[in-house]
Amino acid sequence: xxxxxxxxxxxxxxxxxxxxxxxxxxxxxxxxxxxxxxxxxxxxxxxxxxxxxxxxxxxxxxxxxxxxxxxxxxxxxxxxxxxxxxxxxxxxxxxxxxxxxxxxxxxxxxxxxxxxxxxxxxxxxxxxxxxxxxxxxxxxxxxxxxxxxxxxxxxxxxxxxxxxxxxxxxxxxxxxxxxxxxxxxxxxxxxxxxxxxxxxxxxxxxxxxxxxxxxxxxxxxxxxxx
Numbered sequence: 001x002x003x004x005x006x007x008x009x010x011x012x013x014x015x016x017x018x019x020x021x022x023x024x025x026x027x028x029x030x031x032x033x034x035x036x037x038x039x040x041x042x043x044x045x046x047x048x049x050x051x052x053x054x055x056x057x058x059x060x061x062x063x064x065x066x067x068x069x070x071x072x073x074x075x076x077x078x079x080x081x082x083x084x085x086x087x088x089x090x091x092x093x094x095x096x097x098x099x100x101x102x103x104x105x106x107x108x109x110x111x112x113x114x115x116x117x118x119x120x121x122x123x124x125x126x127x128x129x130x131x132x133x134x135x136x137x138x139x140x141x142x143x144x145x146x147x148x149x150x151x152x153x154x155x156x157x158x159x160x161x162x163x164x165x166x167x168x169x170x171x172x173x174x175x176x177x178x179x180x181x182x183x184x185x186x187x188x189x190x191x192x193x194x195x196x197x198x199x200x201x202x203x204x205x206x207x208x209x210x211x212x213x214x215x216x217x218x219x220x221x222x223x224x225x226x
Contacts, residue, residue, distance in 0.1 A: 066179070
């Protein structure tokens, strides 16, 4: 299993903390001949550290290219499909598809379409639960707009949640990005919004599970890609 580079420091620190806690319990319980409790503490701490390691796993996935499709930017479950007014940069109505990531999901993020990064901005903010409607505009987040070769814009936001308080983005304004290339990482549960042209066809429903870089979530109107 490959580990994402964003996890190296946290894995090392959490491993040292677990070791220190284990040594404390070992010292405390050995004098009382409590072998069962030592075994229980060992299993618990090992499982906890294993969970931290697994959280930063980096799956190997086939990179798919299809200019007609918008792909899921992350693993998770669809929680929103609605038309909204995008007033940060594009100033137009867009179709929003939001995906919630639980702590058990892979937390890498991928670019849903190919094109040029027209706009990027980091927003400090609150840490509401990620499924809260106001999290899209009030939580800590990044906003990226990719302008496709067809001229159509696709916007996606990495949104921090109640637990997730560290967003990593690899996007740089003016750079060209490939579809389903790695966009960044969100640590410990959160959400990604994707805003696509309003007349796109939604290919997912609320409650559907999606796989980042593999599941198409919308299809561009045919006239936009001709």
